[in-house]
């Protein structure tokens with residue numbers, strides 16, 4: 674079973690120690706929400722998982738193989754990444770942009786085949802992008818571009834999916850659609866690690882979360898176990914608690930700043 678693991682990961686950016694002994698474990702079938710205040714190291718940890726940031730100590734492994742020992746092309750078959758600000762080249766349509774995700778799957782001289790086409794059309798459909806497929810990516814809204822970035826990652830058919838703030842440009846309907854999609858991808862067997870700013874959304878939709886604070890994981894578990902009032906006050910600076918609404922859904926009730 675696929676497993677992404679970080680063990681004692683330390684990373685420096687310039688003079689700063691940004692990750693300071695991070696331990697994390699995401700198994701296939703799970704969505705793990707990585708939450709934490711601004712600047713706590715969430716994006717850096719995700720970047721370390723796909724080798725965009727060097728790890729100074731500790732290790733990040735996929736199926737017990739250190740990611741630094743995996744060739745880039747093989748890594749792209751294992752790990753798909755949707756980044757916060759997708760790079761979009763002018764003159765590329767949505768469909769072409771998503772097709773780029775297939776590069777990792779094909780041999781160097783192998784032509785784009787029916788299988789590739791089927792995967793691209795499938796992910797365009799799953800992300801609600803079919804009606805935009807022929808549009809230039811530069812002529813999209815921020816939220817639409819974000820969905821293209823997720824679609825391209827899925828076109829790689831990875832075993833691990835890393836998404837950095839996949840909901841931050843999305844309207845409410847698309848936020849919920851993306852989080853539902855992550856759940857269904859996990860039940861299809863993917864291991865999903867996703868950074869989320871919106872603690873309420875993370876509480877409602879994710880069965881597990883890890884809280885990063887000053888470069889270390891300070892809590893990991895179910896939202897009700899993790900988001901205790903003391904942690905909400907200390908780490909996020911708010912007064913709040915996790916409860917259950919009338920329909921039995923988990924909710925996060927935030928009452929205001931902790932020092933008010």
Ligand SMILES: Nc1ncnc2c1ncn2[C@@H]1O[C@H](COP(=O)(O)OP(=O)(O)OP(=O)(O)O)[C@@H](O)[C@H]1O
Nearest residue numbers: 686687689691709710711712713714715716717718
């Ligand atoms: N290139 C850099 N050089 C030095 N420090 C950096 C660099 N990039 C980021 N940092 C610092 O590293 C820390 C972690 O940044 P990171 O982007 O990983 O945090 P984050 O939790 O994703 O933040 P946010 O919630 O604001 O997106 C921050 O203090 C940031 O200022």
